[in-house]
Amino acid sequence: MKSRFLQIISDYVDDLSHIIYPNVCQNCSDVLISGEEFLCIKCLHKLPVTMFHRLSPNPVEKKLFGRIPIKKATSAFYYHKSNSIQKLLHKVKYKHKVKLCAKLGYLFALKLEEAGYFENVDMILPVPMHKSKFRSRGFNQCVIFAEELSKYSSIECSDSALKRVKSGKSQTKKDKYHRWKTISGDFICNDREKVEGKNILLIDDVITTGSTLEACTKAILNKTNAEFNIATFAYAD
Template sequence: MTVANPTILKRLNNNHKILISIIKLIKDLAFILYPNYCRSCGLILDNTNEIICFECRLQLPFTDFHELSDNPVERLFYGRIPLFSATAMFRFRKEGSIQVILHSLKYHNDPKIGVVLGRQYGLILREEPRFNTCTMILPVPLHPQRERKRGYNQSLKFAEGLSQSMGIPVYSDILVKQIKTETQTRKSAFKRWENVKTVFSLLSSERLANQHVLLVDDVITTGSTLESCAQLLMNESNCSISIASIALAGHSF
Protein backbone atom coordinates (compact mmCIF):
# COMPACT_ATOMS: atom_id res chain seq x y z
CA MET A 1 0.00 0.00 0.00
CA THR A 2 1.39 3.40 -0.95
CA VAL A 3 1.01 6.23 1.51
CA ALA A 4 0.52 9.66 -0.08
CA ASN A 5 3.27 12.06 0.67
CA PRO A 6 1.75 14.81 2.90
CA THR A 7 3.88 17.50 1.24
CA ILE A 8 2.58 16.54 -2.21
CA LEU A 9 -1.02 16.41 -0.89
CA LYS A 10 -0.65 19.85 0.65
CA ARG A 11 0.78 21.23 -2.60
CA LEU A 12 -2.07 19.70 -4.64
CA ASN A 13 -4.58 21.16 -2.21
CA ASN A 14 -2.97 24.60 -2.52
CA ASN A 15 -2.96 24.34 -6.33
CA HIS A 16 -6.67 23.45 -6.22
CA LYS A 17 -7.42 26.48 -4.03
CA ILE A 18 -5.45 28.76 -6.39
CA LEU A 19 -7.38 27.33 -9.37
CA ILE A 20 -10.72 27.97 -7.64
CA SER A 21 -9.63 31.55 -6.83
CA ILE A 22 -8.65 32.13 -10.46
CA ILE A 23 -12.00 30.78 -11.72
CA LYS A 24 -13.84 33.02 -9.22
CA LEU A 25 -11.78 36.01 -10.34
CA ILE A 26 -12.60 35.32 -14.01
CA LYS A 27 -16.30 34.97 -13.14
CA ASP A 28 -16.27 38.25 -11.18
CA LEU A 29 -14.48 39.97 -14.02
CA ALA A 30 -16.99 38.64 -16.56
CA PHE A 31 -19.78 39.84 -14.30
CA ILE A 32 -18.32 43.36 -14.24
CA LEU A 33 -17.99 43.33 -18.02
CA TYR A 34 -21.34 41.62 -18.72
CA PRO A 35 -23.46 42.15 -15.62
CA ASN A 36 -26.47 39.94 -15.14
CA TYR A 37 -28.86 42.27 -13.40
CA CYS A 38 -32.64 42.57 -13.23
CA ARG A 39 -33.74 45.00 -15.98
CA SER A 40 -36.68 46.07 -13.85
CA CYS A 41 -35.28 46.68 -10.33
CA GLY A 42 -31.51 46.56 -10.98
CA LEU A 43 -30.74 43.77 -8.49
CA ILE A 44 -27.97 41.32 -9.36
CA LEU A 45 -29.38 38.06 -10.73
CA ASP A 46 -28.21 34.56 -9.97
CA ASN A 47 -27.81 31.99 -12.73
CA THR A 48 -31.39 30.73 -12.42
CA ASN A 49 -32.93 34.00 -13.61
CA GLU A 50 -32.57 35.67 -16.98
CA ILE A 51 -33.19 39.40 -17.47
CA ILE A 52 -35.82 39.75 -14.72
CA CYS A 53 -35.65 38.63 -11.09
CA PHE A 54 -38.22 36.30 -9.55
CA GLU A 55 -39.87 39.03 -7.44
CA CYS A 56 -40.22 41.43 -10.39
CA ARG A 57 -41.55 38.66 -12.62
CA LEU A 58 -44.40 38.09 -10.16
CA GLN A 59 -45.35 41.77 -10.52
CA LEU A 60 -45.22 41.94 -14.33
CA PRO A 61 -48.54 42.96 -15.96
CA PHE A 62 -49.13 39.83 -18.07
CA THR A 63 -52.33 40.10 -20.12
CA ASP A 64 -53.28 36.47 -20.91
CA PHE A 65 -54.77 37.88 -24.15
CA HIS A 66 -53.40 34.86 -26.02
CA GLU A 67 -56.17 32.77 -24.40
CA LEU A 68 -58.99 35.19 -25.20
CA SER A 69 -60.65 35.97 -28.51
CA ASP A 70 -62.22 39.43 -28.66
CA ASN A 71 -59.40 40.74 -26.47
CA PRO A 72 -58.38 44.45 -26.57
CA VAL A 73 -55.71 43.88 -29.26
CA GLU A 74 -58.17 42.08 -31.54
CA ARG A 75 -60.79 44.74 -30.90
CA LEU A 76 -58.30 47.44 -31.89
CA PHE A 77 -58.12 45.94 -35.39
CA TYR A 78 -61.83 45.22 -35.93
CA GLY A 79 -63.00 46.79 -39.18
CA ARG A 80 -59.41 47.53 -40.20
CA ILE A 81 -57.86 44.16 -41.04
CA PRO A 82 -59.17 40.61 -40.70
CA LEU A 83 -56.92 38.76 -38.25
CA PHE A 84 -56.79 35.12 -37.24
CA SER A 85 -55.66 35.98 -33.68
CA ALA A 86 -53.91 38.84 -31.91
CA THR A 87 -52.23 39.26 -28.54
CA ALA A 88 -49.83 41.34 -26.49
CA MET A 89 -47.67 39.82 -23.76
CA PHE A 90 -47.94 42.76 -21.32
CA ARG A 91 -49.90 45.91 -20.58
CA PHE A 92 -47.75 48.99 -21.01
CA ARG A 93 -48.23 51.75 -18.46
CA LYS A 94 -46.21 54.93 -18.10
CA GLU A 95 -43.66 54.70 -15.28
CA GLY A 96 -44.39 50.95 -15.04
CA SER A 97 -41.89 48.10 -15.10
CA ILE A 98 -42.58 47.31 -18.77
CA GLN A 99 -41.68 50.86 -19.73
CA VAL A 100 -38.32 50.46 -17.94
CA ILE A 101 -37.67 47.09 -19.59
CA LEU A 102 -38.65 48.27 -23.09
CA HIS A 103 -36.55 51.41 -22.69
CA SER A 104 -33.50 49.21 -22.04
CA LEU A 105 -34.37 47.06 -25.06
CA LYS A 106 -34.62 50.08 -27.35
CA TYR A 107 -32.05 52.53 -26.06
CA HIS A 108 -29.50 50.70 -23.88
CA ASN A 109 -28.06 48.31 -26.46
CA ASP A 110 -29.67 45.35 -24.71
CA PRO A 111 -31.11 43.10 -27.48
CA LYS A 112 -31.06 40.05 -25.16
CA ILE A 113 -34.22 41.40 -23.46
CA GLY A 114 -36.18 40.94 -26.70
CA VAL A 115 -34.87 37.41 -27.26
CA VAL A 116 -35.57 36.26 -23.68
CA LEU A 117 -39.11 37.72 -23.61
CA GLY A 118 -39.80 36.16 -27.01
CA ARG A 119 -38.51 32.80 -25.84
CA GLN A 120 -40.74 32.93 -22.74
CA TYR A 121 -43.85 34.00 -24.66
CA GLY A 122 -43.16 31.43 -27.40
CA LEU A 123 -43.39 28.65 -24.83
CA ILE A 124 -46.91 29.84 -24.04
CA LEU A 125 -48.02 30.52 -27.65
CA ARG A 126 -46.91 27.12 -28.94
CA GLU A 127 -49.43 25.49 -26.57
CA GLU A 128 -52.22 27.86 -27.59
CA PRO A 129 -54.52 26.67 -30.45
CA ARG A 130 -55.10 30.27 -31.53
CA PHE A 131 -51.37 30.63 -32.30
CA ASN A 132 -49.85 27.18 -32.75
CA THR A 133 -50.91 26.98 -36.41
CA CYS A 134 -48.58 29.88 -37.31
CA THR A 135 -46.03 28.78 -39.90
CA MET A 136 -43.68 31.78 -40.04
CA ILE A 137 -42.82 34.96 -38.15
CA LEU A 138 -42.30 38.37 -39.75
CA PRO A 139 -41.07 41.24 -37.57
CA VAL A 140 -42.16 44.81 -38.33
CA PRO A 141 -39.05 46.36 -39.88
CA LEU A 142 -37.34 49.43 -38.48
CA HIS A 143 -36.41 52.49 -40.46
CA PRO A 144 -33.05 51.42 -41.99
CA GLN A 145 -31.24 54.47 -40.59
CA ARG A 146 -32.55 53.80 -37.07
CA GLU A 147 -31.59 50.15 -37.27
CA ARG A 148 -28.04 51.09 -38.30
CA LYS A 149 -27.81 53.50 -35.36
CA ARG A 150 -29.28 51.05 -32.81
CA GLY A 151 -27.44 48.06 -34.22
CA TYR A 152 -30.51 45.81 -34.19
CA ASN A 153 -34.28 45.75 -34.67
CA GLN A 154 -35.92 45.11 -31.28
CA SER A 155 -38.98 43.51 -32.93
CA LEU A 156 -36.70 41.06 -34.76
CA LYS A 157 -35.07 40.13 -31.43
CA PHE A 158 -38.51 39.37 -29.93
CA ALA A 159 -39.34 37.41 -33.11
CA GLU A 160 -36.11 35.39 -32.82
CA GLY A 161 -37.02 34.38 -29.26
CA LEU A 162 -40.55 33.39 -30.33
CA SER A 163 -39.09 31.40 -33.21
CA GLN A 164 -36.75 29.45 -30.90
CA SER A 165 -39.63 28.32 -28.68
CA MET A 166 -42.34 27.89 -31.31
CA GLY A 167 -40.10 26.02 -33.74
CA ILE A 168 -41.13 28.10 -36.76
CA PRO A 169 -38.82 30.26 -38.91
CA VAL A 170 -38.47 34.03 -38.67
CA TYR A 171 -37.81 36.02 -41.85
CA SER A 172 -36.57 39.60 -41.81
CA ASP A 173 -36.05 39.79 -45.58
CA ILE A 174 -39.68 39.53 -46.75
CA LEU A 175 -41.31 42.56 -45.14
CA VAL A 176 -38.87 45.46 -45.45
CA LYS A 177 -38.86 49.22 -44.99
CA GLN A 178 -37.41 51.14 -47.88
CA ILE A 179 -36.63 54.78 -48.43
CA LYS A 180 -38.27 56.00 -51.60
CA THR A 181 -37.34 59.36 -53.05
CA GLU A 182 -39.61 60.90 -55.62
CA THR A 183 -37.75 62.56 -58.49
CA GLN A 184 -38.53 66.24 -58.11
CA THR A 185 -35.54 67.91 -59.71
CA ARG A 186 -37.12 71.34 -60.04
CA LYS A 187 -38.21 71.56 -56.42
CA SER A 188 -36.11 73.16 -53.69
CA ALA A 189 -33.87 71.05 -51.45
CA PHE A 190 -36.45 71.29 -48.65
CA LYS A 191 -39.28 70.17 -50.90
CA ARG A 192 -37.17 67.27 -52.11
CA TRP A 193 -36.46 66.30 -48.49
CA GLU A 194 -40.18 66.40 -47.82
CA ASN A 195 -40.69 63.87 -50.60
CA VAL A 196 -38.38 61.28 -49.07
CA LYS A 197 -40.71 58.66 -47.68
CA THR A 198 -40.20 55.32 -46.04
CA VAL A 199 -42.58 52.65 -47.17
CA PHE A 200 -43.13 49.03 -46.34
CA SER A 201 -42.51 46.65 -49.21
CA LEU A 202 -42.77 42.91 -49.72
CA LEU A 203 -39.86 41.08 -51.28
CA SER A 204 -40.60 37.65 -52.72
CA SER A 205 -44.26 37.63 -51.66
CA GLU A 206 -44.68 34.17 -53.22
CA ARG A 207 -43.12 32.79 -50.02
CA LEU A 208 -46.26 33.88 -48.18
CA ALA A 209 -48.65 31.70 -50.18
CA ASN A 210 -50.85 29.55 -47.89
CA GLN A 211 -48.89 30.62 -44.83
CA HIS A 212 -50.17 31.64 -41.41
CA VAL A 213 -47.98 34.64 -40.66
CA LEU A 214 -47.29 35.83 -37.12
CA LEU A 215 -46.63 39.53 -37.49
CA VAL A 216 -44.54 40.81 -34.57
CA ASP A 217 -43.98 44.29 -33.14
CA ASP A 218 -42.60 45.63 -29.85
CA VAL A 219 -45.38 47.96 -28.68
CA ILE A 220 -48.88 48.47 -30.11
CA THR A 221 -50.28 51.97 -29.57
CA THR A 222 -52.66 52.97 -32.37
CA GLY A 223 -51.98 49.83 -34.40
CA SER A 224 -51.42 51.86 -37.59
CA THR A 225 -47.96 50.37 -38.31
CA LEU A 226 -49.21 46.81 -37.98
CA GLU A 227 -52.29 47.72 -40.03
CA SER A 228 -50.08 48.99 -42.92
CA CYS A 229 -47.96 45.83 -42.81
CA ALA A 230 -50.95 43.48 -42.62
CA GLN A 231 -52.71 45.35 -45.45
CA LEU A 232 -49.66 44.85 -47.65
CA LEU A 233 -49.50 41.13 -46.79
CA MET A 234 -53.19 40.69 -47.61
CA ASN A 235 -52.99 42.61 -50.89
CA GLU A 236 -50.13 40.57 -52.24
CA SER A 237 -50.84 37.07 -50.97
CA ASN A 238 -53.57 34.87 -49.57
CA CYS A 239 -51.86 34.27 -46.23
CA SER A 240 -53.71 34.47 -42.92
CA ILE A 241 -52.35 36.84 -40.32
CA SER A 242 -51.98 36.87 -36.55
CA ILE A 243 -50.29 39.48 -34.41
CA ALA A 244 -48.13 39.27 -31.29
CA SER A 245 -46.44 42.18 -29.55
CA ILE A 246 -44.50 42.63 -26.35
CA ALA A 247 -46.92 45.23 -25.02
CA LEU A 248 -50.18 47.05 -25.63
CA ALA A 249 -50.11 50.73 -24.68
CA GLY A 250 -52.62 53.50 -24.29
CA HIS A 251 -55.84 51.55 -23.91
CA SER A 252 -58.13 51.06 -20.98
CA PHE A 253 -58.38 47.39 -20.14
Protein backbone atom coordinates in the same frame (compact mmCIF):
# COMPACT_ATOMS: atom_id res chain seq x y z
CA MET B 1 -26.28 59.14 -32.36
CA LYS B 2 -24.20 56.05 -31.53
CA SER B 3 -22.68 54.11 -34.40
CA ARG B 4 -23.18 50.36 -34.56
CA PHE B 5 -19.49 49.83 -33.82
CA LEU B 6 -19.69 51.91 -30.63
CA GLN B 7 -22.78 50.02 -29.56
CA ILE B 8 -20.98 46.68 -29.97
CA ILE B 9 -18.05 48.02 -27.91
CA SER B 10 -20.45 49.28 -25.24
CA ASP B 11 -22.14 45.86 -25.15
CA TYR B 12 -18.74 44.22 -24.76
CA VAL B 13 -17.76 46.56 -21.91
CA ASP B 14 -21.14 45.84 -20.31
CA ASP B 15 -20.34 42.11 -20.48
CA LEU B 16 -16.88 42.65 -18.97
CA SER B 17 -18.29 44.78 -16.17
CA HIS B 18 -20.30 41.79 -15.00
CA ILE B 19 -17.03 40.11 -14.04
CA ILE B 20 -16.28 43.00 -11.68
CA TYR B 21 -19.79 44.07 -10.74
CA PRO B 22 -22.55 41.60 -9.88
CA ASN B 23 -25.52 41.11 -12.19
CA VAL B 24 -28.55 43.03 -11.04
CA CYS B 25 -32.25 42.78 -11.84
CA GLN B 26 -33.00 44.98 -14.88
CA ASN B 27 -36.19 46.15 -13.22
CA CYS B 28 -35.55 46.64 -9.49
CA SER B 29 -31.70 46.59 -9.44
CA ASP B 30 -31.51 43.95 -6.67
CA VAL B 31 -28.49 41.69 -6.98
CA LEU B 32 -29.43 38.51 -8.82
CA ILE B 33 -28.89 35.14 -7.19
CA SER B 34 -27.93 31.87 -8.85
CA GLY B 35 -30.54 30.75 -11.38
CA GLU B 36 -31.88 34.26 -11.98
CA GLU B 37 -31.16 35.93 -15.32
CA PHE B 38 -31.88 39.62 -16.10
CA LEU B 39 -34.88 39.68 -13.73
CA CYS B 40 -35.17 38.63 -10.09
CA ILE B 41 -37.83 36.02 -9.35
CA LYS B 42 -40.02 38.66 -7.65
CA CYS B 43 -40.07 40.97 -10.70
CA LEU B 44 -40.45 38.02 -13.06
CA HIS B 45 -43.63 36.93 -11.28
CA LYS B 46 -44.95 40.47 -11.14
CA LEU B 47 -44.70 41.14 -14.90
CA PRO B 48 -48.05 42.64 -15.98
CA VAL B 49 -49.45 39.79 -18.11
CA THR B 50 -52.61 40.55 -20.11
CA MET B 51 -54.17 37.07 -20.36
CA PHE B 52 -55.92 38.45 -23.46
CA HIS B 53 -56.21 34.95 -24.93
CA ARG B 54 -58.97 34.30 -22.41
CA LEU B 55 -61.09 37.17 -23.82
CA SER B 56 -63.03 37.10 -27.07
CA PRO B 57 -62.75 39.60 -28.61
CA ASN B 58 -59.83 40.98 -26.62
CA PRO B 59 -58.67 44.65 -26.69
CA VAL B 60 -56.10 44.03 -29.47
CA GLU B 61 -58.70 42.38 -31.67
CA LYS B 62 -61.13 45.24 -30.97
CA LYS B 63 -58.48 47.68 -32.21
CA LEU B 64 -57.87 45.73 -35.44
CA PHE B 65 -61.16 44.11 -36.41
CA GLY B 66 -62.82 45.84 -39.37
CA ARG B 67 -59.50 47.31 -40.50
CA ILE B 68 -57.64 44.16 -41.56
CA PRO B 69 -58.78 40.55 -42.04
CA ILE B 70 -57.00 38.80 -39.17
CA LYS B 71 -57.72 35.43 -37.61
CA LYS B 72 -56.74 36.46 -34.09
CA ALA B 73 -54.55 38.95 -32.25
CA THR B 74 -53.06 39.31 -28.79
CA SER B 75 -50.46 41.05 -26.62
CA ALA B 76 -48.47 39.35 -23.88
CA PHE B 77 -47.90 42.22 -21.41
CA TYR B 78 -49.33 45.62 -20.50
CA TYR B 79 -47.21 48.68 -21.29
CA HIS B 80 -47.87 51.67 -19.02
CA LYS B 81 -45.80 54.72 -18.21
CA SER B 82 -43.12 53.67 -15.69
CA ASN B 83 -44.25 50.05 -15.38
CA SER B 84 -41.72 47.22 -15.57
CA ILE B 85 -42.42 46.48 -19.26
CA GLN B 86 -41.94 50.13 -20.24
CA LYS B 87 -38.68 50.20 -18.28
CA LEU B 88 -37.38 46.96 -19.81
CA LEU B 89 -38.27 47.94 -23.39
CA HIS B 90 -36.63 51.33 -22.86
CA LYS B 91 -33.41 49.58 -21.80
CA VAL B 92 -33.58 47.29 -24.83
CA LYS B 93 -34.10 50.15 -27.29
CA TYR B 94 -31.96 52.93 -25.93
CA LYS B 95 -29.25 51.09 -23.98
CA HIS B 96 -28.60 48.42 -26.57
CA LYS B 97 -29.54 45.53 -24.29
CA VAL B 98 -29.72 42.87 -26.99
CA LYS B 99 -29.40 39.93 -24.59
CA LEU B 100 -32.18 41.34 -22.41
CA CYS B 101 -34.28 41.60 -25.58
CA ALA B 102 -33.69 37.89 -26.28
CA LYS B 103 -34.74 37.05 -22.72
CA LEU B 104 -37.96 39.07 -23.17
CA GLY B 105 -38.47 37.25 -26.48
CA TYR B 106 -38.29 33.95 -24.61
CA LEU B 107 -40.88 35.15 -22.07
CA PHE B 108 -43.03 36.30 -25.02
CA ALA B 109 -42.74 32.78 -26.50
CA LEU B 110 -43.94 31.18 -23.26
CA LYS B 111 -47.03 33.41 -23.27
CA LEU B 112 -47.78 32.75 -26.95
CA GLU B 113 -47.51 29.01 -26.46
CA GLU B 114 -49.92 29.23 -23.51
CA ALA B 115 -52.32 31.17 -25.78
CA GLY B 116 -52.01 28.62 -28.63
CA TYR B 117 -50.48 31.15 -31.03
CA PHE B 118 -48.01 28.74 -32.64
CA GLU B 119 -50.65 26.26 -33.77
CA ASN B 120 -50.87 25.92 -37.57
CA VAL B 121 -48.60 28.93 -38.15
CA ASP B 122 -46.27 28.59 -41.18
CA MET B 123 -44.16 31.69 -40.79
CA ILE B 124 -43.22 34.34 -38.24
CA LEU B 125 -42.73 37.86 -39.62
CA PRO B 126 -41.33 40.72 -37.54
CA VAL B 127 -42.35 44.33 -38.26
CA PRO B 128 -39.32 45.61 -40.19
CA MET B 129 -37.23 48.65 -39.38
CA HIS B 130 -36.08 51.17 -41.99
CA LYS B 131 -32.39 50.76 -42.84
CA SER B 132 -31.52 54.26 -41.55
CA LYS B 133 -32.98 53.46 -38.13
CA PHE B 134 -31.30 50.04 -38.17
CA ARG B 135 -27.96 51.73 -38.86
CA SER B 136 -28.34 54.04 -35.87
CA ARG B 137 -29.73 51.44 -33.43
CA GLY B 138 -27.76 48.45 -34.65
CA PHE B 139 -30.60 45.95 -34.24
CA ASN B 140 -34.34 45.57 -34.63
CA GLN B 141 -35.97 44.43 -31.39
CA CYS B 142 -38.88 42.89 -33.34
CA VAL B 143 -36.46 40.69 -35.30
CA ILE B 144 -34.88 39.51 -32.05
CA PHE B 145 -38.34 38.74 -30.64
CA ALA B 146 -39.29 36.88 -33.84
CA GLU B 147 -36.03 34.89 -33.81
CA GLU B 148 -36.62 33.85 -30.20
CA LEU B 149 -40.19 32.79 -31.06
CA SER B 150 -38.84 30.85 -34.04
CA LYS B 151 -36.21 29.14 -31.88
CA TYR B 152 -38.84 28.20 -29.31
CA SER B 153 -41.51 27.00 -31.75
CA SER B 154 -39.33 25.74 -34.65
CA ILE B 155 -41.48 27.84 -37.01
CA GLU B 156 -39.62 29.57 -39.85
CA CYS B 157 -38.95 33.28 -39.35
CA SER B 158 -38.36 35.70 -42.24
CA ASP B 159 -37.01 39.19 -41.75
CA SER B 160 -36.84 39.89 -45.49
CA ALA B 161 -40.34 39.12 -46.82
CA LEU B 162 -41.58 42.48 -45.56
CA LYS B 163 -39.55 45.66 -46.04
CA ARG B 164 -39.88 49.15 -44.58
CA VAL B 165 -39.22 51.59 -47.42
CA LYS B 166 -39.88 54.86 -45.60
CA SER B 167 -38.28 55.92 -42.35
CA GLY B 168 -41.52 56.79 -40.50
CA LYS B 169 -40.95 60.01 -38.55
CA SER B 170 -42.20 60.19 -34.97
CA GLN B 171 -45.96 59.97 -35.05
CA THR B 172 -46.82 60.44 -31.42
CA LYS B 173 -48.37 63.87 -31.93
CA LYS B 174 -50.54 62.86 -34.88
CA ASP B 175 -54.15 61.71 -34.62
CA LYS B 176 -55.27 58.26 -35.76
CA TYR B 177 -56.18 59.30 -39.33
CA HIS B 178 -52.97 61.23 -39.94
CA ARG B 179 -50.86 58.46 -38.44
CA TRP B 180 -52.47 56.00 -40.83
CA LYS B 181 -52.08 58.35 -43.81
CA THR B 182 -48.39 58.78 -43.00
CA ILE B 183 -47.60 55.12 -42.50
CA SER B 184 -49.80 53.43 -45.12
CA GLY B 185 -47.10 53.39 -47.82
CA ASP B 186 -44.16 52.64 -45.54
CA PHE B 187 -44.03 48.87 -46.10
CA ILE B 188 -43.80 46.63 -49.14
CA CYS B 189 -44.00 42.89 -49.71
CA ASN B 190 -40.44 42.04 -50.70
CA ASP B 191 -40.85 38.33 -51.45
CA ARG B 192 -44.27 37.41 -52.77
CA GLU B 193 -43.48 33.71 -53.26
CA LYS B 194 -42.25 33.29 -49.71
CA VAL B 195 -45.52 34.41 -48.10
CA GLU B 196 -48.07 33.28 -50.71
CA GLY B 197 -50.81 31.19 -49.07
CA LYS B 198 -49.01 31.15 -45.72
CA ASN B 199 -50.57 31.36 -42.26
CA ILE B 200 -48.49 34.23 -40.84
CA LEU B 201 -47.80 35.32 -37.28
CA LEU B 202 -46.90 39.03 -37.46
CA ILE B 203 -44.83 40.32 -34.53
CA ASP B 204 -44.42 43.83 -33.12
CA ASP B 205 -43.03 45.15 -29.85
CA VAL B 206 -45.87 47.47 -28.75
CA ILE B 207 -49.34 48.07 -30.18
CA THR B 208 -50.75 51.56 -29.71
CA THR B 209 -53.16 52.53 -32.51
CA GLY B 210 -52.42 49.45 -34.64
CA SER B 211 -51.52 51.55 -37.71
CA THR B 212 -48.13 49.88 -38.18
CA LEU B 213 -49.64 46.40 -38.04
CA GLU B 214 -52.41 47.49 -40.39
CA ALA B 215 -49.89 48.85 -42.92
CA CYS B 216 -47.72 45.69 -42.75
CA THR B 217 -50.68 43.36 -43.18
CA LYS B 218 -52.07 45.36 -46.11
CA ALA B 219 -48.67 45.44 -47.83
CA ILE B 220 -48.62 41.61 -47.87
CA LEU B 221 -52.32 41.20 -48.67
CA ASN B 222 -52.02 43.55 -51.66
CA LYS B 223 -49.72 40.97 -53.26
CA THR B 224 -50.79 37.60 -51.82
CA ASN B 225 -53.61 35.68 -50.20
CA ALA B 226 -51.78 34.99 -46.94
CA GLU B 227 -53.63 34.71 -43.61
CA PHE B 228 -52.73 36.74 -40.55
CA ASN B 229 -52.44 36.29 -36.80
CA ILE B 230 -50.95 39.14 -34.82
CA ALA B 231 -49.01 39.14 -31.56
CA THR B 232 -47.29 42.03 -29.86
CA PHE B 233 -44.99 41.82 -26.87
CA ALA B 234 -46.81 44.69 -25.18
CA TYR B 235 -50.13 46.54 -25.25
CA ALA B 236 -50.37 50.29 -24.68
CA ASP B 237 -53.78 51.83 -23.95
